Amino acid sequence: MTARSEHLPHSEGEAVLTTTPVTRSRGFDRALIILVLIAALAAPWLLNTPYWLNLLVLICIYAIVNQSWNLIMGYAGIWSFGQLALFGVGAYTSALMTFHYDISPFLATLAGALMATLASMVLGLPSLRLRGAYVVLLTLAFHELLRNLIQNDTSQWTGGGFGLFGFGQYGLGDMPQAERLKVFYYAALVLLILTNIIIWRILKSPLGLAFRALRDAEPYAVARGIPEYRYKLLVFAISAFFTGLAGAFYANFLDAVGPSIFDFGLMMNLLAMIVIGGWGTFWGPIVGTVLLLYLNEALRDIDEWRVLIFGLLMIVFVILLPRGLIRPLQLLGDRIRERLDGSAPRENTP
Amino acid sequence: MVCPSANCRPAADGRSKQRPYSHGKGPSLFWTERTGAIVENLIQATYSGLVLGSIYALMAMGFTLIYGALRFLNLALGALFTLGGYVAWQVAGPWGLAAILGIVAAFVVVAVIGAGSYYTVVRPLIGRPGWDIATIIASLGLGIVIENLILIYFGPRNKAIPLLLEGGFRVGDVLRVQYQQLLTIVVSLVILLVMGLFLTRSRHGLAIRAVAQNRDAAYLVGTPVHRVFAIVMAISAGLAAVAGVLLSAVFFLNPSVGLAMGLKGLIVTIFGGLGSIVGTLYAAFLIGLFESYVSMYLGARWSLPALFVFLIAVLIVRPGGIAGLPEEARV
Numbered sequence: 001m002t003a004r005s006e007h008l009p010h011s012e013g014e015a016v017l018t019t020t021p022v023t024r025s026r027g028f029d030r031a032l033i034i035l036v037l038i039a040a041l042a043a044p045w046l047l048n049t050p051y052w053l054n055l056l057v058l059i060c061i062y063a064i065v066n067q068s069w070n071l072i073m074g075y076a077g078i079w080s081f082g083q084l085a086l087f088g089v090g091a092y093t094s095a096l097m098t099f100h101y102d103i104s105p106f107l108a109t110l111a112g113a114l115m116a117t118l119a120s121m122v123l124g125l126p127s128l129r130l131r132g133a134y135v136v137l138l139t140l141a142f143h144e145l146l147r148n149l150i151q152n153d154t155s156q157w158t159g160g161g162f163g164l165f166g167f168g169q170y171g172l173g174d175m176p177q178a179e180r181l182k183v184f185y186y187a188a189l190v191l192l193i194l195t196n197i198i199i200w201r202i203l204k205s206p207l208g209l210a211f212r213a214l215r216d217a218e219p220y221a222v223a224r225g226i227p228e229y230r231y232k233l234l235v236f237a238i239s240a241f242f243t244g245l246a247g248a249f250y251a252n253f254l255d256a257v258g259p260s261i262f263d264f265g266l267m268m269n270l271l272a273m274i275v276i277g278g279w280g281t282f283w284g285p286i287v288g289t290v291l292l293l294y295l296n297e298a299l300r301d302i303d304e305w306r307v308l309i310f311g312l313l314m315i316v317f318v319i320l321l322p323r324g325l326i327r328p329l330q331l332l333g334d335r336i337r338e339r340l341d342g343s344a345p346r347e348n349t350p
Numbered sequence: 351m352v353c354p355s356a357n358c359r360p361a362a363d364g365r366s367k368q369r370p371y372s373h374g375k376g377p378s379l380f381w382t383e384r385t386g387a388i389v390e391n392l393i394q395a396t397y398s399g400l401v402l403g404s405i406y407a408l409m410a411m412g413f414t415l416i417y418g419a420l421r422f423l424n425l426a427l428g429a430l431f432t433l434g435g436y437v438a439w440q441v442a443g444p445w446g447l448a449a450i451l452g453i454v455a456a457f458v459v460v461a462v463i464g465a466g467s468y469y470t471v472v473r474p475l476i477g478r479p480g481w482d483i484a485t486i487i488a489s490l491g492l493g494i495v496i497e498n499l500i501l502i503y504f505g506p507r508n509k510a511i512p513l514l515l516e517g518g519f520r521v522g523d524v525l526r527v528q529y530q531q532l533l534t535i536v537v538s539l540v541i542l543l544v545m546g547l548f549l550t551r552s553r554h555g556l557a558i559r560a561v562a563q564n565r566d567a568a569y570l571v572g573t574p575v576h577r578v579f580a581i582v583m584a585i586s587a588g589l590a591a592v593a594g595v596l597l598s599a600v601f602f603l604n605p606s607v608g609l610a611m612g613l614k615g616l617i618v619t620i621f622g623g624l625g626s627i628v629g630t631l632y633a634a635f636l637i638g639l640f641e642s643y644v645s646m647y648l649g650a651r652w653s654l655p656a657l658f659v660f661l662i663a664v665l666i667v668r669p670g671g672i673a674g675l676p677e678e679a680r681v
Contacts, residue, residue, distance in 0.1 A: 138662065
């Protein structure tokens with residue numbers, strides 16, 4: 001097919017530069033967000049077992065990764081599959097610093113985020129000038145390269161196939177497990193909320209509009225003077241920072257890091273979370289993360305079918321519900337809103 | 351070690367392992383044991399590079415055909431590669447039929463699945479905004495489904511496909527040639543040749559090329575575009591399956607071999623300049639040789655990292671690959 005997709009007629013339900021102002025009351029949205037926040041704050045007291053607390057922390061960590069992956073994949077239209085590699089860079093940087101050089105884990109966590117940003121620049125400089133399939137390949141290759149180097153490392157420095165463990169869990173190692181998990185959960189929740197606020201601000205800024213313009217009508221956006229390469233590098237760096245932060249936090253939370261962090265199956269699960277939640281939507285990745293991590297636990301009895309089901313769901317959603325679960329949820333929300341205050345139905349949110 | 355010197359003959363004493371060829375007055379200036387070993391390694395590495403290259407060529411041809419015709423990166427090909435290996439194993443192993451039937455069965459079964467996946471997964475997506483990334487994600491999902499079905503049905507254990515041809519011969523003292531490897535090269539070259547003839551001579555081949563050049567124009571002159579796409583998907587899936595049979599006859603077969611192979615095929619495809627068939631052929635053998643030399647001289651664990659660094663370097667200098675059109679890459 002020679003014609004570029006942007007020139008084809010757009011189907012319904014796609015966000016195509018919807019910059020039309022939407023008139024609606026903000027009260028409903030605010031109430032919803034506050035409700036979700038209260039639920040998130042109360043969650044560890046309602047699900048007060050180590051098993052559930054563990055899951056809650058993982059939800060927060062993966063939600064950060066998914067939200068930042070969605071920022072570049074869903075909004076900026078960069079087909080990067082290097083997100084998990086950047087997550088691994090964050091985790092390994094923090095682990096190596098605390099393990100070998102006795103650097104404070106807090107400092108090491110920050111260093112992990114910065115190192116992931118640096119790595120994203122190394123990855124982005126050659127690949128972001130290219131497009132489409134080339135970006136897929138280069139980012140996948142970067143992922144495999146890191147996995148290979150660490151897996152086959154026999155020098156003991158990275159721990160090779162066995163990994164490293166024992167970083168002290170931010171000095172909380174001696175705390176009773178239930179308390180420790182709660183502290184970790186609230187810390188992860190704070191990180192998640194911070195990430196979301198910053199990404200929300202970016203999306204609402206002219207920068208966010210530029211990203212969406214580049215995704216939906218690249219030639220037009222470039223003609224209007226948007227510096228494509230620089231903006232793409234910038235969004236890549238922002239996304240990598242939060243991913244690296246989540247990775248470093250993950251390493252300290254598990255108190256261990258190994259090459260299984262680069263597991264391809266995990267990457268597919270993360271992708272499935274974004275697709276099922278709804279890519280290119282703000283709340284989609286979070287909804288997807290919560291839902292799939294829950295499903296992953298609920299389907300424990302049919303262990304071998306889990307990955308297959310996620311793969312199948314991914315196909316079904318891409319074909320039938322390209323905007324993910326968030327779309328019907330929004331429609332439902334609109335119904336309720338209409339009942340409440342009779343305001344105009346809502347357009348596509350970013 | 352073979353010594354090119356005319357008056358050189360094997361030493362008669364029992365220590366011939368130490369110094370197989372004696373010139374009567376010790377090793378010559380130019381032909382020491384060390385140079386002998388280097389030449390021997392070089393020949394061996396070149397040979398295994400050619401074997402690898404011919405398998406990569408089949409695999410990458412699948413990617414190239416689909417990308418050339420549909421502008422669609424089919425990431426399910428890695429899983430179809432594995433599936434081909436398992437179908438052949440089922441036919442030649444438990445069912446005990448002739449191994450050549452295994453190859454045919456693999457091609458047919460996987461080609462049918464490839465065409466089926468076009469109608470079920472790809473066709474609904476074509477033409478939508480953002481269809482290019484949507485098809486990539488859908489094909490990734492398809493790959494996961496196939497790979498996990500294999501895992502559930504056949505189990506995670508390594509399996510070995512019975513060899514098509516046993517035994518082999520030696521060329522002098524230098525090169526060990528297994529009939530199986532020779533067959534691999536021959537089969538893939540024959541298939542690629544047939545593919546070439548099919549694309550240039552047959553009606554369906556011409557239709558594929560027409561659609562690849564200009565889909566709308568081909569549609570206007572009455573080419574059944576969707577059927578052509580389905581044929582392309584079937585052929586490329588079949589090629590991946592044959593590659594899977596050939597490779598797993600040399601190595602082992604397990605449900606996750608497709609991932610690495612899919613990535614290699616993708617590397618070859620991009621290196622050859624996405625969509626260029628001749629470029630893909632060159633790239634396949636070039637990368638097979640490169641990988642083989644690196645494993646020989648630096649160790650097998652460096653072959654993949656070296657390949658990636660090489661690829662990244664090439665893409666920075668020449669984003670269109672070795673035969674691709676530059677404007678394809680940038681626009």
